[in-house]
Amino acid sequence: MGNPFEHDLLKNLGPEPLGDGFTVDALKAACAKRSAAIKLVIMDAKVVVGVGNIYASEALFRAGILPEISANQVSKPRLTKLRAAIREVLSAAIEEGGTTLRDFLNSNGQPGYFKQRLFVYDRKGEPCRVCGKLICQTVLGQRSTYWCPSCQK
Ligand SMILES: [Zn+2]
Incomplete structure (x- = not known):
C-alpha cells in the first residue's frame, strides 16, 4: 500500500x-516550458489543480489576458495578476454557495449566486x-x- 501521496497519479x-x-x-x-495556450496550461492539473473551464475563463478576464496566448509569452507581472485572479475567482465561488469547485450548482441543484457575477463565461454576444x-x-x-476583445490582450 504505502503512502497514498506517492501514487503515480497524485x-x-x-x-x-x-x-x-x-x-x-x-x-x-x-x-x-509550454507554448500551449495559457488557458489550457492553467487548466492542466499538473500545473495547478481544480481550475476548470469556467474558472479559467473568468480568471483570464480578470487578469486581462487573452486565453489563446502561448503560456511562455505571458510576462511575470501578468502571471502575477493571473495567479491572484485564479485565487480570487475560486475563493468567491466557494464563499458564494459553492461547496464544490467543479460547477456552480448549490446543494439544491440550482445555479449559485456566483453565476450571476460571471464576466465572460456563457455570455457570448452579451x-x-x-x-x-x-x-x-x-x-x-x-x-x-x-x-472580451477589448479588456483582454
Ligand atoms: Zn470588456
Missing part, C-alpha cells in the same frame, strides 16, 4: 490553487460588464472559451 498533480505551493514562481516555471464590447466565443482544446 504524485504528478500540481499545487492547490489556494495553497501556499501555488506561487508566481511555480506558475512562471510551468508556463516557461455586452462586457466592464467596457460594453460584445463577448466573443471560440473553442480551445475542445472547450468553449469566452473573452
